[in-house]
Amino acid sequence: MLADAVVELAEFFGAHADFLNPAAAIPEPVALETCWGEPLPGRALACRPWFRIASPVEICMDDAPAPAVFEDIDVLAAPAGMLAELCARTPKLAAPEFGIVAFTGVGQTPLTRDLRDRLWDVWRVPLFEQFRGFQGELLGAECEAFAGLHFDPTLVQWEQRGGSGELLLTSLRNLRHPVWRLATGRAGRVVEDECDCGSPRPRVVWTE
Ligand SMILES: [Zn+2]
Numbered sequence: 001m002l003a004d005a006v007v008e009l010a011e012f013f014g015a016h017a018d019f020l021n022p023a024a025a026i027p028e029p030v031a032l033e034t035c036w037g038e039p040l041p042g043r044a045l046a047c048r049p050w051f052r053i054a055s056p057v058e059i060c061m062d063d064a065p066a067p068a069v070f071e072d073i074d075v076l077a078a079p080a081g082m083l084a085e086l087c088a089r090t091p092k093l094a095a096p097e098f099g100i101v102a103f104t105g106v107g108q109t110p111l112t113r114d115l116r117d118r119l120w121d122v123w124r125v126p127l128f129e130q131f132r133g134f135q136g137e138l139l140g141a142e143c144e145a146f147a148g149l150h151f152d153p154t155l156v157q158w159e160q161r162g163g164s165g166e167l168l169l170t171s172l173r174n175l176r177h178p179v180w181r182l183a184t185g186r187a188g189r190v191v192e193d194e195c196d197c198g199s200p201r202p203r204v205v206w207t208e
Contacts, residue, residue, distance in 0.1 A: 042074025050136020
């Protein structure tokens with residue numbers, strides 16, 4: 001493969017088995033890693049199977065959880081597409097005490113301005129985007145300054161595809177399905193300036 005070759009998303013999904021690296025171990029469950037600290041000082045409901053199942057993080061694998069599931073939780077962590085469905089429910093679901101973590105990812109429902117506004121209208125709690133890989137590995141996390149998604153440049157590389165603004169993703173966080181320069185279909189830019197939150201890590205800022 002050429003060093004500067006780009007892997008299109010359809011190619012990656014269409015030939016997923018070809019990207020399997022059998023020499024790499026099956027990824028371990030990951031930590032939720034929120035801005036409220038580790039371990040969380042409250043109860044979190046995570047609607048994805050990727051996380052270590054240990055109090056206070058509980059996993060919900062139901063695509064349509066009953067309203068009671070959302071009672072007395074401090075953090076709701078779910079894919080942006082699922083949050084869009086949950087916030088449209090009537091009667092309104094209970095708001096998490098601390099806030100919401102919205103998972104996005106390559107090929108997943110994006111967290112648009114419109115969706116942010118709808119979630120705010122319903123729950124009125126802080127909302128943080130986390131861009132995660134196919135095994136839940138953290139590829140970028142929005143900070144308390146809401147100035148983009150910080151990433152660890154020793155493990156994750158984001159770069160712009162020449163001229164288009166589309167971001168290409170290379171991750172060493174998932175060696176089971178390694179892929180170099182995956183076309184994400186999302187336009188953005190990488191910002192290296194120091195962030196108001198104090199983190200020295202670079203960040204991705206979506207531009208649409
Ligand atoms: Zn920041």
